[in-house]
Amino acid sequence: MAVPAASPPSGRRPPLDPIDGGGLDAPAALDLLRRGELTVTGRLTDASNATLYCEIAAGDVAGRCVYKPVRGERALWDFPDGTLADREFAAYEVSAALQLGIVPPTVLRDGPFGPGMVQLWIDVDVTVDLVALTRADDPQLRAIALFDAVINNADRKGGHLLPAPSGRVHGIDHGVTFHAEGKLRTLLWTWRGRRLSAEETALLAGLRRQLAGELGERLEPLLTVTEITALAARVDRLLDEGRFPLPSGDWPPIPWPPF
Template sequence: MGVPAAGPPQGRRLPLDPIDGGGLDAPAALDLLRRGELTVSARLADASNATLYCDITAGEVAGRCVYKPVRGERSLWDFPDGTLAARELAAYEVSAYLDLGIVPPTVLRDGPFGEGMVQLWIDTDVTVDLVALTRSDDPQLRRIALFDAVINNADRKGGHLLPAPSGRIHGIDHGVTFHTEGKLRTLLWTWRGRRLLAEETALLGCLREALVGDLGDRLAELLTVAESGALAARVDRLLDEGRFPLPSGDWPPIPWPPF
């Protein structure tokens, strides 16, 4: 798993600025996450599932990461047990293929408490007001809003946005995604109903093609056939309608708590 050799060009920014990733770029981070030794340092107590802060080392290379073991996932009424880690990786795969730089480098691997998701720790700019940020029309948030519509993110809280020192805004916590039913819940409704830009339409077109190629093959290892089909259908619907989705009357549009 990892960033594919080729994908649609999305500008000049690196997928991961080393200033945000503890000095690591994306390839170095993925290599470390795959083969490094995990040492659990703390548990993030405000997370609903077991979320462990770890140091990770491989030779002279060291970093920090988040480890979410599958056995620590809390059962949900609407998602199959033991699938959240795979959904986190699926979200990374989509972000990485499209060169969006939203989801930090992520892998599935064994750890101290069994298989789980391991994701690079991202440093944040603590001077940024998250409430003000989520109410802004920052173009990076627009890109995240479109990404969430694609992956059917049921839990885009304000605290799941990480404004980093480089100025990039990362998104984390993508365990409740890719459901076959429409479950989009987010704070990022600023662009609801707005027309897609030409570059956004081109991005979705690239994704639609990729879903019947290598990206689709990778996602097939992480999602069910029905979930992969629903993903393709969402992309088609966005392209057909040419607009950001509107909140659904059948599902709460904003997560609770919102932060």
């Protein structure tokens, strides 16, 4: 099975390819997600939290999305109750700030079952072998691995990677992120210990400046002060060390199940 074509190692891509998002670019998708009427048509039963498949429409614009109501979140021992939707949206804010187009357009809003996270549905190329994809030395996966190190993703499973028909790879399911303690668990360890490129270093430096400004302000309603401080510290550590992180010996480095 084929692995999707790699994006070029330099240069950022638009935040969303309309091919992936049902014909919508990122601004149109965000507008639809914010003001469209949600109609629940199904549920993704393999998700650990309530994850509802919806049709969404506003005037002549229509699309599909995933709606995760806060009331459907499963309690976790290491994350505060009722915070997963906020963390999903915070991950989108960081992804948007990096301009890498990793997380699909995402908003927080009210829905049929109360407030929650609403994210654009991404069409997937079902011919892609996810096992081969996670083992590929692909620039897109490298960018996701760096993103996960920044947001402290505790659950990067293979199924949380969406290879789209355009060749782009998106990342989803970012509810268990931004913990103040190190919890990085991922399948994407191909680049462990490798030096950051000049472009990656510049990307992180730009993110650090944004955290001290408007991005930090946007994250304040979503994360605790301690978590935002830890986020900035992770970026500083990556810049100081100039390398991708290594797996910790204090906890399993790969999530279970891995897919």
